[in-house]
Amino acid sequence: MKTGKNKRTMKNKQKSIWVFGDYRNYYQNRVTLQLISKAVDLARVVDAEVCAVVFGHNVEEWIMEYTAHGADRVLAIDHPSLTSYSTENYLALIEKLARQRDPDIILIGATDFGREFAPRLAKRLKTGLSADCVGLDIAPEGLLVQIAPSFGGHMLAEIVTEKHRPQMATVRPGTFKEIPHNYERTAIVERLSLPANLPASRVRVVEYERAAQKGHTIENAMVIVCGGRGMGNKNNFKKLNELARLLNGDVGATRPVVYAGWADHDALVGQAGKHIKPKILFSFGISGAIQHTAGLGEANFIVAINKNPQATMMKIADVAIAADASDLLNNLIKELKKRIRE
Amino acid sequence: MLNIVVCIKQVPMVTELPWDEKTGTLRRDLAAGMMNPACKRAVEAALQIKEKQGASITVMTMGPPAAEEVLREALAMGADRGIFICDPILAGSDTYATSFILAAAIQKEASGCDLILCGAYTSDSETAQVGPQLAEELNIPAAAYAEHLDISGRILRVRRLVDNFRETLEMEFPALVTISMERYEPRYASFAGLNKAFMETDIPVLNAEALGITAANLEARGSRTKVRRVFIRKTQKENVMITGAAAIAAGEFLDRYQRAISAVIGKSIEAEKQA
Ligand SMILES: Cc1cc2nc3c(=O)[nH]c(=O)nc-3n(C[C@H](O)[C@H](O)[C@H](O)COP(=O)(O)OP(=O)(O)OC[C@H]3O[C@@H](n4cnc5c(N)ncnc54)[C@H](O)[C@@H]3O)c2cc1C
Numbered sequence: 001m002k003t004g005k006n007k008r009t010m011k012n013k014q015k016s017i018w019v020f021g022d023y024r025n026y027y028q029n030r031v032t033l034q035l036i037s038k039a040v041d042l043a044r045v046v047d048a049e050v051c052a053v054v055f056g057h058n059v060e061e062w063i064m065e066y067t068a069h070g071a072d073r074v075l076a077i078d079h080p081s082l083t084s085y086s087t088e089n090y091l092a093l094i095e096k097l098a099r100q101r102d103p104d105i106i107l108i109g110a111t112d113f114g115r116e117f118a119p120r121l122a123k124r125l126k127t128g129l130s131a132d133c134v135g136l137d138i139a140p141e142g143l144l145v146q147i148a149p150s151f152g153g154h155m156l157a158e159i160v161t162e163k164h165r166p167q168m169a170t171v172r173p174g175t176f177k178e179i180p181h182n183y184e185r186t187a188i189v190e191r192l193s194l195p196a197n198l199p200a201s202r203v204r205v206v207e208y209e210r211a212a213q214k215g216h217t218i219e220n221a222m223v224i225v226c227g228g229r230g231m232g233n234k235n236n237f238k239k240l241n242e243l244a245r246l247l248n249g250d251v252g253a254t255r256p257v258v259y260a261g262w263a264d265h266d267a268l269v270g271q272a273g274k275h276i277k278p279k280i281l282f283s284f285g286i287s288g289a290i291q292h293t294a295g296l297g298e299a300n301f302i303v304a305i306n307k308n309p310q311a312t313m314m315k316i317a318d319v320a321i322a323a324d325a326s327d328l329l330n331n332l333i334k335e336l337k338k339r340i341r342e
Numbered sequence: 343m344l345n346i347v348v349c350i351k352q353v354p355m356v357t358e359l360p361w362d363e364k365t366g367t368l369r370r371d372l373a374a375g376m377m378n379p380a381c382k383r384a385v386e387a388a389l390q391i392k393e394k395q396g397a398s399i400t401v402m403t404m405g406p407p408a409a410e411e412v413l414r415e416a417l418a419m420g421a422d423r424g425i426f427i428c429d430p431i432l433a434g435s436d437t438y439a440t441s442f443i444l445a446a447a448i449q450k451e452a453s454g455c456d457l458i459l460c461g462a463y464t465s466d467s468e469t470a471q472v473g474p475q476l477a478e479e480l481n482i483p484a485a486a487y488a489e490h491l492d493i494s495g496r497i498l499r500v501r502r503l504v505d506n507f508r509e510t511l512e513m514e515f516p517a518l519v520t521i522s523m524e525r526y527e528p529r530y531a532s533f534a535g536l537n538k539a540f541m542e543t544d545i546p547v548l549n550a551e552a553l554g555i556t557a558a559n560l561e562a563r564g565s566r567t568k569v570r571r572v573f574i575r576k577t578q579k580e581n582v583m584i585t586g587a588a589a590i591a592a593g594e595f596l597d598r599y600q601r602a603i604s605a606v607i608g609k610s611i612e613a614e615k616q617a
Contacts, residue, residue: 024505024506024507025505025506029505085507087484087485088483111504111505112486112487112504112505113504113505115470115471115486116470116474116486116487116504117474118471119437119469119470119471119472119474119475119478120474120475120477120478120484122438122471122475122566123438123441123474123475123478123479124478126566127566128436128438128565128566128567129437129438129471129566129567130567131467131468131469131470131471132468132469145570146567150569150572155572155573155574155575156572156573156574156575157569157570157571157572158569158570158571158572158573159567159568159569159570160567160568160570161566161567161568162568163566164566202482202483202513202514203483203484203485203511203512203513204511204512204513205509205510205511206499206510206511206512207508207509207510208507208508208509208510209507209508210506210507210508211503211506211507211508222606222607223603223606223607247603247607248607248608248609249607271468272468279606280602280603280606290575301602303595303599309583309585312575314583315579315581316579317579317581318579318581318582319581319582319583319584319595319598319599320581320582320583320584321583321584321585321591321595322583322584322585322591323584323585323586323588323591324588327588328588328591328592330588331588331589331591331592331593332592332595332596334592335592335593335596336596336611339596339600339611339612339613340609340610340611341609341610341611341612
């Protein structure tokens, strides 16, 4: 009775881990591929298949991509009426499929769409959902362990959905790494037709257009100089710009600093902001709360400056400099100016 | 006249709570409560509708006794009625349970309402799940992250920016919308309003029993997720520690890493002596 096995009608049914195919902004946002990669890890442990579910119009490209990145099966519904994303239509489709096929786990990217879609799906399937997981694991007895930040990011919580299925989690883009593509891979592709009795969406899409992209973003910077509350005040914080300029880099910030108006929201790094992948990251006066470090997954080389050598940020850094952040910054700028030959 | 329900939440005043290194807990005691910023914008959105076409606004919250404060603040801003859901047996609800309880309260106290507004997310947990799940409970159309609302007759138009797409959505009442942080800059409560809201207004308190919620249906309709364990991250990585006076530390750092940095940025960095 414990793990909801009583709900299973078919014994020894192939377990399935579903990943919702969220392909909007595919080239900037690889979250679906990242989740497929994670699902492949989990599937090995629980002996399941990885199944990508994709709705839309002209979805062949996504079927190919999901296959190449690790899906064993793709469920696809391709129809002109699904051209623009629609929460209600997609909900009706996936709810029906989930009821028919009874997946063990559903993973959904925490895009804006996913964050509205996932909770509603969980409610319809009468199951639990945890938001913004930073880790996913399988417990010895087979439950999905959903690791999510707790208490302001200084702690992590292990969350489980004990009795209800599927077990559901959302994960922010950038949390896991995708598997490199292999276009030789094959998957079972089921091209399903649009159910005839689909209820009409109560929400009509009147306008739907891609917004203008912002040109420059710190997501692509090779060097990022990040500052936190330890910079003390806005003036000190502004000096990070000078270091960034010397190093052809960009400036990032933590949330309290953005809230205090020392930096723009565009500079926010972390769970609620940007996921960055610089070759070199400087971290000045930042404690290293999980919501911040969640955005640093792909930073190559981290230099942390903190007056507290025990700060988490100092522990995850490659080089930890125990010093006053502004003091070190000023000296570093001075030294660099002497040493740089342009 | 439109009937609007706004669901609001109290959150800690400082989202970045101080941390007690010794006991490993958050100093929640240091944090006063405030109305969650996105919820405040939802109240503002309701007030703007009221000013434009007339509406009756009910604000509703679930929380510990101190949370009643945010209802009074919303009343002071101009809401008409507050409903407070407070019961120790409801504490620790996950979003699945919270949306069930809020739906029960709406059905009891504001059934037949036209529009339900929520903040799109809270500053303390940011799951953004309660609004969408409440829409499912009530089985009504919904849109999250709304930036702008337009009403004509029974039709609601919502403008929003999601995942870099501009969308305009249309739905009929009753509907639920969650309000983002982009627009609807909230007004300040007037002093007279505050005075009245805190001194003269009675806010009914609903407990689980009043909502017809029993231990049995909490089991059936309540929390799905369970927190098994809370732990501190293990983080220590093999690394280089540099200490000492800042001027010397900066020099030492560059001596060791300037070649690596220079390879990344494509500028030559060399110590003066070697030049
Ligand atoms: C739902 C949610 C989402 C969040 N999303 C994000 C997010 O996307 N990004 C984000 O950054 N945060 C986010 N946060 C906030 C996060 O939890 C932390 O509170 C925040 O990252 C801390 O910022 P900080 O390191 O600048 O400040 P603090 O935690 O206050 O750390 C300051 C650090 O500076 C050091 N210091 C102080 N003075 C000096 C000095 N003179 N010289 C050197 N060092 C000094 C201190 O030792 C300390 O380590 C979120 C929180 C929540 C609840």
